[in-house]
Amino acid sequence: xxxxxxxxxxxxxxxxxxxxxxxxxxxxxxxxxxxxxxxxxxxxxxxxxxxxxxxxxxxxxxxxxxxxxxxxxxxxxxxxxxxxxxxxxxxxxxxxxxxxxxxxxxxxxxxxxxxxxxxxxxxxxxxxxxxxxxxxxxxxxxxxxxxxxxxxxxxxxxxxxxxxxxxxxxxxxxxxxxxxxxxxxxxxxxxxxxxxxxxxxxxxxxxxxxxxxxxxxxxxxxxxxxxxxxxxxxxxxxxxxxxxxxxxxxxxxxxxxxxxxxxxxxxxxxxxxxxxxxxxxxxxxxxxxxxxxxxxxxxxxxxxxxxxxxxxxxxxxxxxxxxxxxxxxxxxxxxxxxxxxxxxxxxxxxxxxxxxxxxxxxxxxxxxxxxxxxxxxxxxxxxxxxxxxxxxxxxxxxxxxxxxxxxxxxxxxxxxxxxxxxxxxxxxxxxxxxxxxxxxxxxxxxxxxxx
Amino acid sequence: xxxxxxxxxxxxxxxxxxxxxxxxxxxxxxxxxxxxxxxxxxxxxxxxxxxxxxxxxxxxxxxxxxxxxxxxxxxxxxxxxxxxxxxxxxxxxxxxxxxxxxxxxxxxxxxxxxxxxxxxxxxxxxxxxxxxxxxxxxxxxxxxxxxxxxxxxxxxxxxxxxxxxxxxxxxxxxxxxxxxxxxxxxxxxxxxxxxxxxxxxxxxxxxxxxxxxxxxxxxxxxxxxxxxxxxxxxxxxxxxxxxxxxxxxxxxxxxxxxxxxxxxxxxxxxxxxxxxxxxxxxxxxxxxxxxxxxxxxxxxxxxxxxxxxxxxxxxxxxxxxxxxxxxxxxxxxxxxxxxxxxxxxxxxxxxxxxxxxxxxxxxxxxxxxxxxxxxxxxxxxxxxxxxxxxxxxxxxxxxxxxxxxxxxxxxxxxxxxxxxxxxxxxxxxxxxxxxxxxxxxxxxxxxxxxx
Numbered sequence: 001x002x003x004x005x006x007x008x009x010x011x012x013x014x015x016x017x018x019x020x021x022x023x024x025x026x027x028x029x030x031x032x033x034x035x036x037x038x039x040x041x042x043x044x045x046x047x048x049x050x051x052x053x054x055x056x057x058x059x060x061x062x063x064x065x066x067x068x069x070x071x072x073x074x075x076x077x078x079x080x081x082x083x084x085x086x087x088x089x090x091x092x093x094x095x096x097x098x099x100x101x102x103x104x105x106x107x108x109x110x111x112x113x114x115x116x117x118x119x120x121x122x123x124x125x126x127x128x129x130x131x132x133x134x135x136x137x138x139x140x141x142x143x144x145x146x147x148x149x150x151x152x153x154x155x156x157x158x159x160x161x162x163x164x165x166x167x168x169x170x171x172x173x174x175x176x177x178x179x180x181x182x183x184x185x186x187x188x189x190x191x192x193x194x195x196x197x198x199x200x201x202x203x204x205x206x207x208x209x210x211x212x213x214x215x216x217x218x219x220x221x222x223x224x225x226x227x228x229x230x231x232x233x234x235x236x237x238x239x240x241x242x243x244x245x246x247x248x249x250x251x252x253x254x255x256x257x258x259x260x261x262x263x264x265x266x267x268x269x270x271x272x273x274x275x276x277x278x279x280x281x282x283x284x285x286x287x288x289x290x291x292x293x294x295x296x297x298x299x300x301x302x303x304x305x306x307x308x309x310x311x312x313x314x315x316x317x318x319x320x321x322x323x324x325x326x327x328x329x330x331x332x333x334x335x336x337x338x339x340x341x342x343x344x345x346x347x348x349x350x351x352x353x354x355x356x357x358x359x360x361x362x363x364x365x366x367x368x369x370x371x372x373x374x375x376x377x378x379x380x381x382x383x384x385x386x387x388x389x390x391x392x393x394x395x396x397x398x399x400x401x402x403x404x405x406x407x408x409x410x411x412x413x414x415x416x417x418x419x420x421x422x423x424x425x426x427x428x429x430x431x432x433x434x435x436x437x438x439x440x441x442x443x444x445x446x447x448x449x450x451x
Numbered sequence: 452x453x454x455x456x457x458x459x460x461x462x463x464x465x466x467x468x469x470x471x472x473x474x475x476x477x478x479x480x481x482x483x484x485x486x487x488x489x490x491x492x493x494x495x496x497x498x499x500x501x502x503x504x505x506x507x508x509x510x511x512x513x514x515x516x517x518x519x520x521x522x523x524x525x526x527x528x529x530x531x532x533x534x535x536x537x538x539x540x541x542x543x544x545x546x547x548x549x550x551x552x553x554x555x556x557x558x559x560x561x562x563x564x565x566x567x568x569x570x571x572x573x574x575x576x577x578x579x580x581x582x583x584x585x586x587x588x589x590x591x592x593x594x595x596x597x598x599x600x601x602x603x604x605x606x607x608x609x610x611x612x613x614x615x616x617x618x619x620x621x622x623x624x625x626x627x628x629x630x631x632x633x634x635x636x637x638x639x640x641x642x643x644x645x646x647x648x649x650x651x652x653x654x655x656x657x658x659x660x661x662x663x664x665x666x667x668x669x670x671x672x673x674x675x676x677x678x679x680x681x682x683x684x685x686x687x688x689x690x691x692x693x694x695x696x697x698x699x700x701x702x703x704x705x706x707x708x709x710x711x712x713x714x715x716x717x718x719x720x721x722x723x724x725x726x727x728x729x730x731x732x733x734x735x736x737x738x739x740x741x742x743x744x745x746x747x748x749x750x751x752x753x754x755x756x757x758x759x760x761x762x763x764x765x766x767x768x769x770x771x772x773x774x775x776x777x778x779x780x781x782x783x784x785x786x787x788x789x790x791x792x793x794x795x796x797x798x799x800x801x802x803x804x805x806x807x808x809x810x811x812x813x814x815x816x817x818x819x820x821x822x823x824x825x826x827x828x829x830x831x832x833x834x835x836x837x838x839x840x841x842x843x844x845x846x847x848x849x850x851x852x853x854x855x856x857x858x859x860x861x862x863x864x865x866x867x868x869x870x871x872x873x874x875x876x877x878x879x880x881x882x883x884x885x886x887x888x889x890x891x892x893x894x895x896x897x898x899x900x901x902x
Contacts, residue, residue: 008763026550033558035572035750036759040548047550051543069545071767077541086537090528092502093742094520097491099477099498107484121486126577126744127768133584133610140611158766159584160591160612172761286767291544293577293744293768299486308487310623312459315609316522316737317578317744 007170009408010396012040019044041407043397051076054421054428056405067420067432068406073262073287074333075423081290084329088322095320096124102324109331110284113269114298117278121304124296124319128258128285129157131295134313135281136161136219138299139252141307142280145216148176149206149246151184153411155228156221156256165221168228178215180206184229184411185238188366188377189385200241207249217251219281224271227259230410231375231417234368239275252303253277258285258295259373263334263422266344266371274370290333292326293317339422343372346424350374353433361440363391372424375409376416376436387412394443395436404435458621460859461847463491470495492858494848502527505872505879507856518871518883519857524713524738525784526874532741535780539773546771547575553775560782561735564720565749568729572755575747575770579709579736580608582746585764586732587612587670589750590703592758593731596667599627600657600697602635604862606679607672607707616672619679629666631657635680635862636689639817639828640836651692658700668702670732675722678710681861682826682868685819690726703754704728709736709746710824714785714873717795717822725821741784743777744768790873794823797875801825804884812891814842823875826860827867827887838863842894849890855883 012027019027023045030038046064050057053075056064066076074081088102096103107122125131140146148165150156155168163169164176175181182202185195203220210217220242226232243253260271261284272279280303285295296318307313317323334340351369354376358364365379378395380388392414396407409417418432463478470478474496481489497515501508504526507515517527525532539553547554558573576582591597599616601607606619614620615627626632633653636646654671661668671693677683694704711722712735723730731754736746747769768774785791802820805827809815816830829846831839843865847858860868869883 011763023550026555029555030550032571033555033562033573034547035574035752035755037574037755037762037764038547039763039765040550045550048545049543049551051545056543056545056549072545077544079541082537082540085540086533089533089536089742090530092500092507093528094499094502094507094523096485096489098507099474099481099491099496100500104477104480104484111484120483122484123486123488127581127766129766130578130581130610137611137614158764159581159610160588161610163588163762169762291540291768291771291773293771293774301486304486304488311488311614311620312462312490313488313609314490315578315580317742320742320744322742323744 008039009413010041010393012042012045017043023047042400044401046400054424063403064400065404065428065431067404067418067424070259070264070419070421071286072291073264073422074290074330074339075421078290078333080333081292081326081329084325085292085322088325093320093322095316097314100321102321102328103319106324106327109328110298114282118300118302119279119282119298120301121299122296123299123313124294124323125315126293126295126318127157128283128295129159129162130315130318131258131283131285131297132156132162132221132256133159135254135283135297138281138303138307139219139254141310142252142303143216143218143250145218145251146178147180147210147215147217147251148178149180149182149203149217149220151222151226151229152181153184153229154223178210180210182206184226185232186230187232187234188368195235196238196241199238200245203242204245207245207251217246217249219252219254220246221254221256223256223259224275225260225265225370225373227417228409230377230415231369231373233265233274233370233373236274237276239277243277252280254281254283255279256283258283262287262330263340263343264371264373266340266347269340288330289323289326290330292323294323294327334422337423343422346426346429347372347374349426349429350418350432353429354436357433357437357440363388363440363444372420372422374418376418377410378414378416387414389413391443392416394446395439398439398442399435402435402438404432459490460864461492461844463493463496468494474498493851495852497851505875514854515851516855516879516882518855518869518875521710521715521870521872522737523742524715524873525741525781525790526872529741529784531784532743532777532780535776536743536773539776544771544773546767548765551772553772553779554770557775557779560779561749565733569751569753570730570733570749571752572750573747574750574764575745575774576766577744577746577769578608579734579746580610580613581766581769582734582736582748583607583613583672583707584610586705586734586748589732589754589758590670590705592761593703593754594667594669594701596669596702597629598631598661598666598668598702599629600631600633600654600668600671602673602677602680603632604635604680605674629661631661633657635677636683637681638683638685639819646686647689647692650689651696654693655696658696658702668697668700670703670705671697672705672707674707674710675726676711676716676821676824678868679860681828681866682820682824684716684725684821684824687725688727690728694728703731705732705734706730707734709734713738713781714791714794715822715824717791717798720791739781740774740777741781743774745774745778785873788874794873797877797880798823798825800877800880801869801883804880805887808884808888808891814839814891814895823871823873825869827869828861829865829867838865840864843867845894845897846887846890849893850886853886853889855886
């Protein structure tokens with residue numbers, strides 16, 4: 001077990017458990033072929049061959065309820081998306097240096113989701129990391145600065161520039177000298193303090209510290225549900241002062257919607273809308289193509305003007321007709337199936353179910369979330385609110401063994417991260433609660449045998 | 452016409468030509484939606500709705516022979532690839548934190564193409580830019596340095612880090628302080644000098660200059676056909692001394708195979724193999740999925756060891772089952788259809804055809820290339836070898852008007868870049884020559900009326 005393994009929540013750690021000869025052979029082959037930087041999830045890694053709705057299926061036909069992967073937000077292999085991909089892949093798959101309609105229709109549809117903002121343009125990328133990287137380039141050109149402010153356990157991506165402001169990658173990945181961390185807004189640990197006031201003050205202090213070091217602030221970048229910080233959506237509105245502060249300082253506010261976006265919050269299409277703030281740039285990713293590699297950003301005319309003068313932008317695969325067709329099918333499906341309302345409804349069933357378990361399981365320190373996003377903070381002691389990482393890991397692995405896939409997050413690695421596809425049914429939510437109930441009991445006795 | 456437009460070869464320049472009301476309206480809508488950083492190609496931009504083999508087709512059913520887009524390297528919408536995409540998209544589209552076979556098979560197949568090297572691992576990304584960005588991160592960790600050496604008109608991608616060593620983006624995109632440019636190896640302009648010796652000396656001088664500024668060299672990165680430098684493949688082998696120099700200095704040699712890779716050189720799968728050099732990292736891109744967003748890198752165990760200890764690597768979309776299935780279908784098709792040999796054969800027909808035109812067209816200063824990659828350097832005067840950018844632009848646009856799509860490259864923007872799909876037929880090569888012949892005549896009289 002190395003420091004790096006310890007740093008990734010819920011990573012498979014070689015040698016820790018007997019995974020059986022078939023899996024062991026496949027892992028060995030994979031390590032040889034893909035090298036030392038890749039990781040697997042779970043004590044007993046999963047071999048998956050098929051996906052269907054909220055289910056992932058292994059070679060023996062065993063079904064796992066996937067309440068973790070928010071890429072397949074409409075459910076795995078949703079036919080509306082796969083058929084859009086097939087039809088377009090058979091017709092045309094080419095780039096943005098020719099005119100085509102699909103990208104324009106996609107831009108119109110996405111921009112229609114942000115009324116009342118100055119967001120006016122769509123730029124497309126292949127991944128959320130590329131989107132945050134491009135947003136950062138744009139912010140540098142717009143502001144003449146390089147300074148970035150993020151929360152202390154944030155994750156924004158893996159490019160050279162973005163990994164420098166993704167502290168959740170761990171201490172062995174250097175932060176940039178131009179990067180400042182602010183404490184994530186942990187309501188559960190705030191001791192009743194005014195979070196909005198505290199977060200604003202912290203961002204203001206970071207701005208001042210950047211300036212004291214001769215670094216002009218370029219951007220405050222946050223995921224408005226603070227996913228890797230531990231899922232911290234409340235109280236809605238607490239971002240306002242911090243956003244005002246960065247914009248007053250000449251920097252941009254970049255809302256990273258890779259996690260909260262596309263209806264997950266159950267109230268709006270975008271997480272920033274819960275906070276009543278107006279971003280200069282909004283970055284989009286994971287659920288955008290329900291599995292097809294497509295991501296991008298929305299930006300104001302003001303943010304983009306200077307960048308457009310200095311730099312042409314061409315991304316060979318991004319904005320290709322197939323990715324645009326997939327993204328359009330996703331927007332259609334969210335609307336047609338009423339998934340935003342559904343996310344609110346079933347998300348509440350999940351949260352109520354966990355809250356109910358809290359009466360019987362002392363380890364549940366806090367239950368929080370918004371829409372189809374639930375965080376369950378597990379503690380060794382409710383009074384001191386002490387994170388219980390080992391217990392959390394046992395719960396995650398026990399649930400995997402019993403057919404429910406989720407993971408954990410937060411600095412203490414002690415917050416269960418429940419992030420199901422938006423189509424999760426009420427019955428499936430019931431199954432999550434049932435399996436969680438059993439796992440909380442089993443984990444108390446240090447149990448992690450396989451069934 | 453802005454400096455930036457001038458800087459992009461063959462960009463559409465608003466207001467320069469009457470594009471007709473329908474196209475004008477579509478461009479206006481696009482500019483409003485996508486903002487100021489996107490560019491279109493050609494004086495009269497193309498609206499494309501369908502692709503088939505080497506053809507792109509507009510809404511009126513007019514067919515254009517595409518001898519430019521090397522993404523659709525097997526031909527647009529090749530059924531082997533589209534059907535692999537459809538089948539896999541309907542079955543499972545998920546990520547590398549679960550075990551699956553397709554990625555392992557893909558790694559085995561790709562690594563089998565580099566015998567006699569120490570390249571041992573595959574890592575996957577979504578784009579060539581991400582691949583070069585990741586290669587640079589790996590090189591920094593491996594060497595403890597940041598210094599990068601590239602050629603003077605190189606293009607390696609658009610991320611924040613990679614754009615800093617992509618001088619072809621133009622003077623308004625800053626190079627990094629840790630970046631050194633060396634003159635591209637222009638045989639046609641070398642006056643008979645020993646290019647191998649000169650290129651080696653230039654790289655050695657760049658290494659020394661980095662050190663003199665306290666910057667440790669991390670990598671020499673080159674596209675071994677020097678595409679954006681003007682397509683400079685000869686003489687094969689001239690890279691050897693420069694590669695030795697960077698490796699002796701403790702830096703990595705990164706072969707950017709986004710352009711020459713996947714059989715384009717007509718002799719090997721990879722461009723670096725023509726030079727008899729052994730890269731530490733090879734980056735892959737454009738043709739890898741025949742349109743599906745998939746890219747990656749091959750690396751030695753030595754290059755990756757330290758990075759694997761420090762940094763876990765997860766790229767949500769990269770290595771997903773659908774992209775891997777597409778990439779496998781591409782490898783299968785290259786082999787089954789004998790496309791490497793075919794590229795050599797038809798590429799020679801193209802080069803011979805252009806060489807033949809040179810006897811009648813004084814403007815053709817040089818014809819060069821390798822496999823299915825042809826550069827035609829156009830000059831105002833053969834004795835002085837003076838680049839003729841305006842003439843080149845007229846030829847490109849005249850050919851587009853007559854149904855053949857190509858573009859230009861090089862510092863002087865005066866090298867026709869002919870980069871057809873590998874499946875181009877001998878007859879289609881004949882059409883390219885015929886249309887080029889007419890365009891060279893028409894461009895001489897300053898002609899650029901539409902037909």
